[in-house]
Amino acid sequence: MTVSATAVRLQLxxxxxxxxxxxxxxxxxxxxxxxxxxxxxxSFDLLLRRHRTPLVNFLYRMVRDRATAEDLAQEVFLRxxxxxxxxxxxxxxxxxxxxxxxxxxxxxxRDNRHRQMxxxxxxxxxxxxxxxxxxxxxxxxxxEHMMDRDxxxxxxxxxxxxxxxxxxxxxxxxxxxxxxxxxxxILECSESAxxxxxxxxxxxxxxxxxxxxxxPVQPSAGEGRTS
Amino acid sequence: xxxxxxxKELIAYLDRRANSAERREVEEHLxxxxxxxxxxxxxxxxxxxxxxxxxxxxxxxxxxxxxQRIAAEPKPRWFQWLVPQPRLAFxxxxxxxxxxxxxxxxxxxxxxxxxxxSEDEQFQMIEHLGVLENxxxxxxxDVLAEVPAAPATEPDQQNQDSxxxxxxxx
Numbered sequence: 001m002t003v004s005a006t007a008v009r010l011q012l013x014x015x016x017x018x019x020x021x022x023x024x025x026x027x028x029x030x031x032x033x034x035x036x037x038x039x040x041x042x043s044f045d046l047l048l049r050r051h052r053t054p055l056v057n058f059l060y061r062m063v064r065d066r067a068t069a070e071d072l073a074q075e076v077f078l079r080x081x082x083x084x085x086x087x088x089x090x091x092x093x094x095x096x097x098x099x100x101x102x103x104x105x106x107x108x109x110r111d112n113r114h115r116q117m118x119x120x121x122x123x124x125x126x127x128x129x130x131x132x133x134x135x136x137x138x139x140x141x142x143x144e145h146m147m148d149r150d151x152x153x154x155x156x157x158x159x160x161x162x163x164x165x166x167x168x169x170x171x172x173x174x175x176x177x178x179x180x181x182x183x184x185x186i187l188e189c190s191e192s193a194x195x196x197x198x199x200x201x202x203x204x205x206x207x208x209x210x211x212x213x214x215x216p217v218q219p220s221a222g223e224g225r226t227s
Numbered sequence: 228x229x230x231x232x233x234x235k236e237l238i239a240y241l242d243r244r245a246n247s248a249e250r251r252e253v254e255e256h257l258x259x260x261x262x263x264x265x266x267x268x269x270x271x272x273x274x275x276x277x278x279x280x281x282x283x284x285x286x287x288x289x290x291x292x293x294x295q296r297i298a299a300e301p302k303p304r305w306f307q308w309l310v311p312q313p314r315l316a317f318x319x320x321x322x323x324x325x326x327x328x329x330x331x332x333x334x335x336x337x338x339x340x341x342x343x344x345s346e347d348e349q350f351q352m353i354e355h356l357g358v359l360e361n362x363x364x365x366x367x368x369d370v371l372a373e374v375p376a377a378p379a380t381e382p383d384q385q386n387q388d389s390x391x392x393x394x395x396x397x
Contacts, residue, residue: 048290048293052285052289052290053282053283053284053285056283056284056285056289057282057283060283061280066283066286070285070286070289073285073289074289074292074293074296077293078293078296078297078300081297081300082300086312151276151279152279152280152281155276155277155279155280156280159277159280173238173242174274174277175277175280179244180239180244192235195235195236195238195239196234196235198238199234199235199237199238202238202270202273203266205273205277206266206269206270206273209273209276212276213269213272213273213276
């Protein structure tokens with residue numbers, strides 16, 4: 001009698017917990033964030049699971065260093081957690097999240113550039129390092145570059161060579177598939193200015209990645225992938 | 228539509244976010260302009276190339292490290308509910324200071340005090356009280372006639388008192 005009663009309770013408990021998780025997983029980001037504001041730590045875990053991969057990828061493509069990208073992604077989530085009590089759903093959650101990420105990434109890039117400048121003044125000049133790493137010109141044969149760099153690295157470098165604002169615009173447009181209004185809010189510009197920015201960025205990439213555009217996509221290289 | 232104008236709408240056209248009017252305009256231009264048509268085709272290929280960049284998964288300890296950092300965050304204090312926001316606390320302090328300052332300001336005379344008689348008027352009023360307190364004098368109507376006219380504010384009382392008193396004395 002006691003055993004069967006416990007089993008029922010367990011069954012009920014399990015059913016309730018499953019129902020709760022499914023409901024939480026289908027909740028919007030804003031609903032989850034409001035739950036976090038109310039003190040629900042599980043909703044924060046769901047937000048983390050939902051956004052950590054796109055965020056780490058965005059930051060990695062911005063700063064080009066995996067460890068830094070993960071540190072910055074953690075800082076983004078930490079700031080979200082700290083701000084939970086003051087959270088008011090005035091915009092999309094992702095707009096807020098990627099705005100924090102963009103500001104942190106740009107600060108990190110500038111700090112790093114500043115640090116490198118300081119180092120380069122003090123350190124002896126190494127000719128090999130001092131030579132600027134340029135992307136291949138259109139005239140160069142693709143085979144020569146594919147010998148020592150794979151296509152992905154080539155693409156990453158092309159994206160990294162874009163001016164900061166253009167880089168953010170391309171990453172949010174191409175990889176995060178955000179709409180123009182959302183990207184414009186993150187970059188604090190008008191939608192019209194954003195469209196011009198995106199055109200210039202893709203035009204630069206079209207020229208820089210011309211060898212890859214002309215080369216048919218390798219079957220193994222195309223599997224899988226945008227975040 | 229010129230090539231420069233198309234360049235602004237070309238990305239929105241290619242990612243299917245342009246509205247129907249913009250789409251029609253771009254399509255008309257692409258039919259007429261070889262260079263823009265070629266550029267549009269290369270943009271499509273470029274997006275295919277950009278898709279080749281693989282997705283990087285966060286490292287295994289990412290969540291654990293974040294939880295550690297969250298756990299290290301300072302806990303809210305028991306008195307924190309008293310000051311939910313620094314701005315609110317500042318506003319409250321400002322309001323209290325303003326109230327104290329206003330309370331210390333010299334108070335203006337209110338209307339009832341303003342209409343009260345001055346010292347000279349009060350002196351004139353009490354100057355003749357001795358006469359009224361003297362019963363003998365009050366019983367003699369001739370003496371009452373010497374009492375100066377009452378103030379203008381109490382003419383009725385004066386008129387009523389004089390004949391009664393005079394009648395009572397007789």
